[in-house]
Each structure stands twice: as structure tokens, then as C-alpha cells.
Amino acid sequence: MNGKPVWLKASGKPWVRGEGRPIYDNPWISLTEYQAIAPTGRPALYGLVSFKxxxxxxxxxxxxxxxxxxxxxxxxxxxxxxxxxxxxxxxxxxxxxxxxxxxxxxxxxxxxxxxxxxxVQLSNSITDExxxxxxxxxxxxxxxxxxxxxxxxxxxxxxxxxxxxxxxxxxxxxxxxxxxxxxxxxxxxxxxxxxxxxxxxxxx
Missing domain, CATH: 3.90.79.10 (Nucleoside Triphosphate Pyrophosphohydrolase)
Incomplete structure (x- = not known):
């Protein structure tokens, strides 16, 4: 398949990442807790594991x-x-x-x-790996x-x-x-x- 299919376009509003609070950090990963706004407009507490x-x-x-x-x-x-x-x-x-x-x-x-x-993305609901x-x-x-x-x-x-x-x-x-x-x-x-x-x- 050449090119991106039209149905792959984004839909709706994205997450809004608010203030982040560092929770944990080592040479391989870090964990940050965010006050975020969901695509539905509702506030949400979000924990993100970032990989180095x-x-x-x-x-x-x-x-x-x-x-x-x-x-x-x-x-x-x-x-x-x-x-x-x-x-x-x-x-x-x-x-x-x-x-x-x-x-x-x-x-x-x-x-x-x-x-x-x-x-590929691995466990992309909670990590950016x-x-x-x-x-x-x-x-x-x-x-x-x-x-x-x-x-x-x-x-x-x-x-x-x-x-x-x-x-x-x-x-x-x-x-x-x-x-x-x-x-x-x-x-x-x-x-x-x-x-x-x-x-x-x-x-x-």
C-alpha cells in the first residue's frame, strides 16, 4: 500500500497535557504524573512512563x-x-x-x-516507548x-x-x-x- 489511507486521519480533540509532577526517575525510565484534559473535555489524572x-x-x-x-x-x-x-x-x-x-x-x-x-508503539496508553x-x-x-x-x-x-x-x-x-x-x-x-x-x- 502506497501512502496513508484517508481513514487514518485524526478525529476529535487531542489530550491536553497540563502541569507535570515527577514521580520517579532512573537511567532507563521516568514516571511523571500530569493534570490533563481528556478529549471529552473532562479533567484527568494521567501517569506517563517515559523511556530513555x-x-x-x-x-x-x-x-x-x-x-x-x-x-x-x-x-x-x-x-x-x-x-x-x-x-x-x-x-x-x-x-x-x-x-x-x-x-x-x-x-x-x-x-x-x-x-x-x-x-511500533508499545503499550501506548501509558508509555511513550x-x-x-x-x-x-x-x-x-x-x-x-x-x-x-x-x-x-x-x-x-x-x-x-x-x-x-x-x-x-x-x-x-x-x-x-x-x-x-x-x-x-x-x-x-x-x-x-x-x-x-x-x-x-x-x-x-
């Missing part, structure tokens, strides 16, 4: 139709999560550079071809030894793309960027936006 890094997601897709996934314990939901490599890009860092760094640090891989697949997702192709082992963040204890798995997609759709990999990126790659393979041999390996 953009979320970066990388789908490492091998020539044989397999993908490399990362496993780790996640604190917020108190469980173990299998997902694609992810990290953060500070405002001063190019997002693609951050994607290359995260791929190397978490998996020990590098890619000869990169494609930006999506720019944005995410950028990349497809990494023509993968090989990175030159140096890879090192995860000092707080990360990571496991790696290389699995068939179709198996990863089915696991995500079954709810076994609920990380939203993982689900979205796998679905995006599936759509590309079905619509002829990937090399035919790669698409066959993914979908077979």
Missing part, C-alpha cells in the same frame, strides 16, 4: 529457514521467556547500530544484510567473542521458522515484539518479499 531508550528487536533468519532465539528469565512477569534478540538504543545511537550490537552481544552473530521491518524491528540475513559468526549484559544469563536455540511461529501463536512465546516480527516475516515470505529459496525453507 528505543526498544530494538532483531529477527536473525538463517539461509536454511531457521531462526536464532534467546532464552532468559524476565523479572516483570516472573517467568522464563524465549524471544528474538532485543535491547535498547539511546537517543544518540543509530538504531541500526544498536541492532547490530545487540545481535552480536546476545547471539555471537553478524549479518551481511539488514532490513527494517517495523516501527517505541520499538524498531530489523530482519538480519546472511548470518555468520561474529569476529569477536560475544558478551551479554552483566545482568543477562542467556540461552540460545536455533529452530525452524515455522516451529517458532507456531510456538508464538500458541502463546508459548508471548513477547509482543517476537510475535509481531515472526508474523511480519511470515507475511513477507507469503507475499514474495523474500528470496524464493529462503521463503520455501521458512514455510516448508
Amino acid at each position: 531508550n528505543a526498544a530494538i528487536a532483531v529477527l536473525p533468519l538463517h539461509d536454511d529457514g531457521t531462526v536464532t532465539l534467546v532464552g532468559q528469565h524476565r523479572l516483570p512477569h516472573g517467568g522464563y521467556s524465549w524471544e528474538i534478540p532485543e535491547g535498547g538504543a539511546p537517543a544518540a545511537e543509530d538504531p541500526l547500530d544498536a541492532a547490530k550490537r545487540e545481535l552480536a552481544e546476545e547471539t555471537g552473530l553478524e549479518a551481511a544484510e539488514w532490513r527494517e521491518l517495523m516501527r 517505541r520499538a524498531i524491528g530489523y530482519l538480519a540475513l546472511e548470518l555468520s559468526e561474529a569476529g569477536g567473542a560475544h558478551e551479554a549484559d552483566e545482568t543477562e544469563a542467556l540461552a540460545l536455540a536455533r529452530v525452524p521458522f515455522r516451529e517458532a511461529l507456531e510456538a508464538a501463536l500458541a502463546g508459548h512465546m508471548p513477547d509482543v515484539l517476537t510475535v509481531a516480527m515472526l508474523l511480519r516475516a511470515y507475511h513477507m515470505a507469503r507475499e514474495g518479499h523474500l528470496a524464493p529459496a529462503l521463503a520455501r525453507a521458512m514455510l516448508g
